[in-house]
Amino acid sequence: MNIIDSPFRGLGGVVHNFNAGPSILPKTVFEQAAAAILNYNDTRLSILELGHRTSLFQSVMDEARALVRELMQLDDDHEVLFLHGGASTQFMQVPMNLLDDKETAAFADTGVWSTKAIKEAKLFGKVEIVCSSRDAGFSFIPKDFAVPNDAKYLHITTNNTIYGSQWQTIPKTSNSLVADMSSDILSRVLDFNTFDLIYAGAQKNMGPTGVNLVIVNKNILGKVKRAIPTIMDYRNHIKEGSMLNTPPVFAVYVCMLTLRWLKSQGGVAAIEKLNNEKAALLYAAIDESPLFKGTINKEDRSKMNVCFVMNDPSLEEAFLNFTKENGIVGIKGHRLVGGFRASLYNALPISSVEVLVQLMKAFESKNA
Numbered sequence: 516m517n518i519i520d521s522p523f524r525g526l527g528g529v530v531h532n533f534n535a536g537p538s539i540l541p542k543t544v545f546e547q548a549a550a551a552i553l554n555y556n557d558t559r560l561s562i563l564e565l566g567h568r569t570s571l572f573q574s575v576m577d578e579a580r581a582l583v584r585e586l587m588q589l590d591d592d593h594e595v596l597f598l599h600g601g602a603s604t605q606f607m608q609v610p611m612n613l614l615d616d617k618e619t620a621a622f623a624d625t626g627v628w629s630t631k632a633i634k635e636a637k638l639f640g641k642v643e644i645v646c647s648s649r650d651a652g653f654s655f656i657p658k659d660f661a662v663p664n665d666a667k668y669l670h671i672t673t674n675n676t677i678y679g680s681q682w683q684t685i686p687k688t689s690n691s692l693v694a695d696m697s698s699d700i701l702s703r704v705l706d707f708n709t710f711d712l713i714y715a716g717a718q719k720n721m722g723p724t725g726v727n728l729v730i731v732n733k734n735i736l737g738k739v740k741r742a743i744p745t746i747m748d749y750r751n752h753i754k755e756g757s758m759l760n761t762p763p764v765f766a767v768y769v770c771m772l773t774l775r776w777l778k779s780q781g782g783v784a785a786i787e788k789l790n791n792e793k794a795a796l797l798y799a800a801i802d803e804s805p806l807f808k809g810t811i812n813k814e815d816r817s818k819m820n821v822c823f824v825m826n827d828p829s830l831e832e833a834f835l836n837f838t839k840e841n842g843i844v845g846i847k848g849h850r851l852v853g854g855f856r857a858s859l860y861n862a863l864p865i866s867s868v869e870v871l872v873q874l875m876k877a878f879e880s881k882n883a
């Protein structure tokens with residue numbers, strides 16, 4: 516059955532899923548994952564009932580880790596892990612592994628998720644906020660700031676999912692660089708080896724909820740004095756090949772399928788080109804519009820989460836209903852921000868953006 520035409524995706528019509536996360540994945544991934552729940556690779560076993568120590572699952576884990584390494588062109592110092600707990604667990608696990616209590620971690624404060632990461636780091640050491648856009652409602656990415664030489668690392672959130680801003684240039688620093696890439700992982704080419712640690716909850720751009728991707732330079736580990744609980748110590752996960760305990764088998768499997776799909780599309784560079792086209796199309800419609808306006812400094816706008824409002828907020832509900840009637844899902848802005856947010860993750864086809872733009876234009880002519 517074609518998933519897009521299934522009764523689960525809207526009566527009769529195509530659904531355009533702009534959800535911020537959990538979010539759209541490639542249709543072929545849904546089809547393969549659905550089939551694997553009933554009969555994994557002709558084993559007559561469901562992927563949900565496979566032992567994680569079987570060679571069947573070992574090959575899934577191996578392929579998922581190898582695809583991340585290949586797609587992100589990681590060097591041998593960088594280890595790839597799939598861990599439990601969502602990105603929020605990394606807010607704690609990163610400082611627990613990297614920051615001693617007398618040491619300082621530097622943070623760029625660019626939105627809700629940065630703020631949460633800062634709060635957890637303070638439990639383990641000192642925190643210095645080296646730049647912030649808080650006073651401007653997180654509407655830009657700070658440019659000129661200094662990081663103290665002795666800061667153990669600089670933490671940035673590469674894409675601010677809620678506000679819709681994104682670091683277009685990764686700051687150059689002599690410090691170790693740590694990044695929360697939850698909402699733009701695998702969406703654009705970066706020199707990923709310049710980061711000592713990258714983490715991302717899978718459910719925005721690479722898989723279902725329930726698993727985290729963590730990429731860590733093994734040379735930075737083992738430097739803190741505190742005792743680290745076994746399950747929290749990255750070194751144990753590395754030693755056990757990301758199978759220290761039962762991994763989230765199904766989530767890793769779906770990530771692996773999505774990574775395979777990304778490779779088949781031409782990899783990160785090819786998807787970045789498409790992501791740029793999608794974002795350019797929607798931002799152009801916003802900038803031309805008499806009714807809509809963007810909320811983020813133009814040069815800092817996110818290619819993943821496009822946030823916008825209406826000049827007349829009393830029209831917002833009518834626009835939301837109009838888009839809903841036409842198959843658009845998930846464009847209501849985050850409750851902290853209001854307005855609209857259209858998430859344009861890798862799997863969202865450009866045709867969905869075209870439909871949204873057409874609906875904006877139709878609404879404009881009705882309400883001009």
Ligand SMILES: *Cc1c(COP(=O)(O)O)cnc(C)c1O
Binds near residue numbers: 603628672675676717
């Ligand atoms: C969604 C999100 C998180 C939180 O992820 P969980 O998996 O729910 O813990 C953290 N950081 C960013 C940038 C996010 O978009």
